[in-house]
Amino acid sequence: GRTTGLDWHAISSAASPKLHSFNDWIKTDGYELFGLFFVMMLFKGILVSAAGPAPNYDMQRILATKNPKEASKMSSLVSVVLNPTRYFMVAGLTILALVNFDKLYTGSLTDPDFESILPEVLATYVPVGLLGFLLAGLIAAFMSNFAATVNAAPAYLVNDIYKRYINPHASEKTYVRMSYAASLLIVVIGIAVGFLVTSINDVVLWLTAALWGGYTAPNFLKWYWWRFNGYGYFWGMLSGIAAALLLPALNLDMLQNWPLTENFSMNAFPVIFLISLIGSILGSLLTKREDDKTLKKFYRQVRPWGFWKPVERMVMAEDPSFMPNRDFWRDMFNIVVGIVWQLSLMAFPVFLVIRxxxxxxxxVAVMIVTTVILKYTWWDKLKD
Structure with a gap:
């Protein structure tokens, strides 16, 4: 950076071996083709966003609101509250780590361990009182995420499997006990996996890229294709998760190094997504579709875009006054503006920190302009 002295394009021979190694790591970290990486991230992000809220704390927040209008406002408020504050902290800690990398990094020069830098930054540069608040915030963020995930898992295991297929006539007390057991099982498995993890970065990349490839297809189709059913969802999730688990074990060189070098998770996302998509489509077409009553009820309540013409005709035949969703282009415009708006919320804290x-x-100007646009094209047009 111009004001922080971080231009390492040409490190002098007098620089420390750490800085030379760091410069070499940057060249071989798999993100050199940043344009291609950005396109892949955009492709992934659009699909994941179109799939709707994830069935964890995202979905719990949505379901906690009174109506769709409040759900939309809540989602926008999350961006306003989280993005600027998050990136103030991210930018500040990153600058401290980069400027003082030479004395902070104590790991191997041949096998970089970047995860050791953040604790060093916190311990060295954050004052004692503030460090306590910061650690408490990080732990609270972890616990809220952890609690939501642990609470969601028993619901799937007990309601969707045990109650439906194994013991549908059990007492409520039995289901509660099974939920306790499922929660304990999930926690134990998580702890066991944690002991096997050698790199937080690798796991996060796998979760947010490769594993999301298996999650995205069935959750995308459930909103936009009338023929999609529960079996399609099951087989789509199963095939996608299986692919996310098996492909790393196969250690395919093509996915490991193409199109992004040493970035298996992002390279595998399209492949896993395609496998999951095929599983979802075949699982739906080879099984009985949902009954008309369920389809019509869903269509009336959600008024989705996409391939819903057969259901739309059934609903219109019963209620000619029903108004399908005709706001596709306005919604697309708002999505584009919303993406720019969210990027500005993340960008201005970073630019402020690096001056x-x-x-x-x-x-800031982009944020103000996009906020005004969304006020008139989105906020004012929200419906209960």
Whole structure:
């Protein structure tokens, strides 16, 4: 950076071996083709967003609201509250780590361990009182995520499997006990997996890229294709998760190094997504579709886009006054503007921290303009 002295394009021979090694790691970290990486991230992000809220704390927040209007407002408020504050902290800690990398990094020069830098930054540069608040916040964020996931897992295991297929006539007390057992099982499995993990970064990349490839297809189709059913969802999730688990074990060189070098998770996302998509489609077409009553009820309540013409005709035949969703292009416009708006919420804290004032003012201006646009094209048109 211009104001932080982080231009390492040409490190002098007098620089420390750590900085030379760091410069080499940057060249071989798999993100050199950043344009291609960005396109793949955009492709993944659009599909994941179109799939709707994840069935964890995201879904719990949505279901906690009174109506669709409040759910939409809540989602926008999450971005306003989380993005700027999050990236103030991220940018600040990153700058501290980069500027002081030479004395902070104590790991191997041949096998980089970047995960050791953050604890060093916190211990060295964050004052004692503030460090306590920061650690409490990080632990609270972990616990809220952990609790939501642990609470969601028993619901799937007990309601969707045990209650439906194994013991449908059990007492409520039995289901509660099974939920306790399922929660304990999930926690034990998680702890066991944690002992086997050697790199947090690798696991996070696998979860957010490869595993999401298996999650995305069935959750995408459930909103946009009338023929999709529970069997399609099951086989789509199963095939996708199986692919996410098996492909790393196969250690395919093509996925490991193409199109992004040493970035298996992002390279595997399209492959896993395709496998999951095929599983979802075959699982739906080879089984009985949902009954008309369920389809019509869903269509009336959600008014989705996509391939719903057969259901739309059934609903219109019963109720000619029913108004399908005709706001596709306005919604698409709002999505594009919303993406820019969210990016500006993340960009202006970073530019402020690194004191790039021109970019900071541009980001703030973009944020203001997009906020005004969304006020009239989205906020004012929300319906209960």
């Amino acid at each position: 790039e004032w021109k970019q900071f003012y541009v980001a």
